[in-house]
Amino acid sequence: MLSNVRPWAAVVAGISWAALTLYLLWQCANASVFVGEYSFLRLMAGPGYLVAEQLKTLPADQREARMETLRARFQYPVHLVNIDDIELPPEALIMLRHQQPAQNSDEDITYFPLDGDTLIQFGPMWGTAEVKDLLQFPVYWITACVAALPVLLLLWLGLRARSRRLNDLEALDACIGTLARTPNAMLPAMSKEWTPLLQTLQQHAQDITAMGERHREVSQAVSHELRTPLARMRFALTLMGKSEDPVTRTRLQERLLTDVEELEALVRASLAFARMAGAPSDLQHEPIRIREWLHQEFALLDGHHRRLSLETDPTDLELIGDRALLHLIVRNLLSNAITYARDQVCVSAAYHGQHHLVLHVDDDGPGVVAENREKIFEPFVRLAMGGDEPGGFGLGLALARRATQWHRGELSVARSPLGGARLSLILPLRPL
Template sequence: MNRLFWRLLPLTLLALLAASAVLYVLFSRLYGDPLEDIARRQAAAQLFVLEHYIDAAPRDEWLERLNKVREVSPQRYELLPLDEALRGLSRAQQERLQAGAVVLDVAGRRLLRRVDLQGERYVDSEREVLRISGLPIDVAQALRQEALRWGVVALFLLVPLALWSRLHWRGLLALSRTAEAWGAGHLSARAETPASTSLQPLAQGMNQMAERLAALLEGRRHLLHAVSHELRTPIARMGFDLELLRDTDSPAARGARIDALERDLAALQALVTELLSYSKLEQTQLQREPFDIEDLLRQCLGAQELEGTARALQVQIAPDIGRMCGDAHLVARVVGNLLGNALKYARHEVRFSARTLPAGQWELRVEDDGPGIPEAERQRVFEPFVRLPQTGSLPGHGLGLAIAARGVALHGGAIQIEKSALGGACLVVRWPRGGQT
């Protein structure tokens, strides 16, 4: 048996005991003492003789019938003074006896009742009490029956509880072993629990967490590898330029070397800036505020036009595009990266369009007439530092689309690449106006 069951067992038994005590108190207040009711049923024969034989006698024959019953009954019939009979009774029993009711003394196996209240049966009969002792009352038997009843209830309750706790405990042990494996560095381990158990949602959450951690660590490993590769080229060029700078005496040559060093330094600065931007997105908390989508898109388009690009830019923004709740700075960064990417790879023309969609979404499309992106590479280009062979001669570090994809995901949207009607690539973004994740 498992520890979970042994911890639940005393709690269950205590709960059953508490339930029986509460029921006893509740029934006592509503219907009278259950033990007294049992004793009354067990003494029904004596009560019948008292009420239907002795009490049914004429006034002058009451004592005579009482004596006849004394002679044949195994019980002891006694007449006691009222004051003596009241001693040893509780206040409630005294009140009932004073009122002429039958009072059962369960522990003493006897009953008491006043002879009468008006003294009609004999002289001073109102001051005497009839006590019948030795009644066939066995409350212990009734208590044993009640204990047996509650025992059966406990058994039928504990058996399914044991089965459930065993299954639950096995699931907890499986989760514990999985957590220990993760602690040892084996993130490939997965929590396996039956789908019917209540631990299944927890196991799924743990597995998703492990997959996320594994993906983050793998991404971090690839990122470090890619960063080292990207940094190696400009650093090597700077080292080469420094060596040439030491070996040359010509002012023109020294100036050319210094210019080359400045270009490499600017490339390093741009790379570090992009890396910081990407790393911040991995840990960012969105500052959600409502903003006008059309105004933001117009600002992004104006910033691109200020760069003096010679490509033709066609813009189509729906007039009813409305407002969005999200991080305006991040949305502007996403739009700027997508638009800048299209302008960099386009030969002559870029199309930019935005419109509303059903179910509270809006869509952004950026198309170009450049070399396009092969279908097999359309998911990989959203990874950091991924650059296709046909774009290797163009400046960049392969972080623009990775930052854009992360920004779209943080707003609960999705980004995909399609074939453009212009012959190049078409990047499509769909996200909710509310920006829920």
């Protein structure tokens, strides 16, 4: 606990404690000469009486000379004063009239009556203790040493905390440099207060590295995919420049248009995949009736000759989710199933536990072998199925899985009861 005290706080506390200690020592020095008023008056009654007895028998003009001789025997001032020249409280005047010593208002001067007009003044009695006087007493040295222990302890703790903080900052600076080069590097041993920061920095470094890998992966894949259509286009343009046959030129133009469309499709798919690199922050959750929504998705599929069937249990199955994100997922799952199905695609939906829904997309195609079931979700991975040449760009299922993750769901592939592939989508019924 003490190690977490800020260095400047420890220094301030130490200085404050030292000032308080010195103040208390000074107060002790001043208080050490204090005597209660009543005891002091009793103490001064004897010297006052003796001095008065010495002076009363002398004429007035000889009293001052005698006082000069007596003054040498006292350690404090002694004078003769006229009662009319001083100001005394009423109770002091009463005591003097009764031949008793009295004090002034400040209680630092004592008066003893000599006659009706003259008083013997003792004092001022108290003075502020001097440093040289204090240093003569060992008790003050001992008190000062004992009082200084907390000061030294706080200063030591402050310097230790400052040294540890500087070491932690140096280690943190070195760790940040290491994480920038190697995000998975082992974190250094530091104070517990720095652990959350280091873990967050490491997570950010890993995220940035993963993002860079994804962009590098996309860039390499896109550049690879661009080579084939660009080469065909370059070859077609060369032939067009050499050929005068209208039929040949028309065929080459059609081929060029096909390659342009392929390039446009590749660019659209790559941009869609790049946009999915980060989690969307504006998901619009709304109630979606599964059966009605899937029928709408079926209606958007054109140009295929597969039998589509739908089963939902119960028929009023519903979830709350983002319609655009779910459309992206299901559209790619259906497109993949239609591409590889021989004749039939079956979609089924049901509850999966109490808080989730499962959606199966089954086809009767060649299926996916076990060792390739994770590869098909990687971007730009196209696997030959049933001896057919792979089509598309290998981004559909990668987009579907990434969108599923943003929707807090799971997407996997297994063997279908129809003999082909079964793509299983598990989604929460309510936003998490």
